[in-house]
Amino acid sequence: MLKKTDETTLQRPDLCMKGPRMPNYKLTYFNLRGRAEIIRYVFAYAGIKYEDHRLEGADWPKIKPTIPFGKVPILEVDGVIIHQSLAIARYLARETGLAGQTPIEQALADAIVDTIDDFITLFPWAEKNQEVKEKAFNDILTNKAPELLKALDAFLGDNKWFVGKSVTWADFYWDVCSTTLLSYKADLVEKYPRLSALRDRVEALPAIAAWIQKRPKTTI
Numbered sequence: 001m002l003k004k005t006d007e008t009t010l011q012r013p014d015l016c017m018k019g020p021r022m023p024n025y026k027l028t029y030f031n032l033r034g035r036a037e038i039i040r041y042v043f044a045y046a047g048i049k050y051e052d053h054r055l056e057g058a059d060w061p062k063i064k065p066t067i068p069f070g071k072v073p074i075l076e077v078d079g080v081i082i083h084q085s086l087a088i089a090r091y092l093a094r095e096t097g098l099a100g101q102t103p104i105e106q107a108l109a110d111a112i113v114d115t116i117d118d119f120i121t122l123f124p125w126a127e128k129n130q131e132v133k134e135k136a137f138n139d140i141l142t143n144k145a146p147e148l149l150k151a152l153d154a155f156l157g158d159n160k161w162f163v164g165k166s167v168t169w170a171d172f173y174w175d176v177c178s179t180t181l182l183s184y185k186a187d188l189v190e191k192y193p194r195l196s197a198l199r200d201r202v203e204a205l206p207a208i209a210a211w212i213q214k215r216p217k218t219t220i
């Protein structure tokens with residue numbers, strides 16, 4: 001595992017690498033934050049270099065059949081293709097000390113990620129009819145979100161991070177997903193100052209702040 005020691009080391013993957021060489025990483029996704037952004041956050045925080053390959057939508061029909069499960073994101077690690085965004089992010093989180101410090105912390109971080117992801121997958125992201133899509137989004141954000149937010153807020157309590165004493169990929173996933181949801185409902189977390197403060201803490205981490213500043217600006 002790459003040991004997380006301090007911010008300086010995190011900016012110097014050569015210092016935190018255990019083996020003789022950092023793998024060659026190529027991330028393929030569309031030009032969106034979407035399901036790749038959690039992966040990009042882990043790379044950014046750990047200061048790991050990777051190719052951020054962003055596909056053109058028009059090229060997708062040609063490319064899809066060449067990808068093992070026909071979906072992105074995928075991460076190539078020295079040519080080995082890993083699919084499923086959360087499997088990729090979990091692998092990198094383990095490699096960089098962001099998965100949780102003990103097996104129990106890791107299970108709790110996984111559980112928070114899965115809980116947020118269950119919610120994210122309720123939305124009809126690919127719906128073409130804008131009216132239908134908007135109605136479904138409003139319904140979920142108004143009627144279903146409070147149950148999730150209340151539970152996340154109770155789980156976080158007055159702690160700094162969701163799990164343990166340091167930031168994990170679960171905190172990152174909250175930031176990434178809530179950023180997108182806030183673009184659909186600006187007052188989504190207004191009633192949850194602790195969840196809002198957690199977003200601020202994640203976004204104030206120097207490597208994450210730098211990434212947010214420099215990443216391509218996309219709607220989702």
Ligand SMILES: N[C@@H](CCC(=O)N[C@@H](CS)C(=O)NCC(=O)O)C(=O)O
Nearest residue numbers: 034035064070071072073084085086
């Ligand atoms: N559970 C998968 C979902 C992958 C997925 O549905 N990717 C979408 C983009 S967000 C995709 O590849 N869509 C194009 C297609 O299905 O042809 C993950 O988290 O990676």
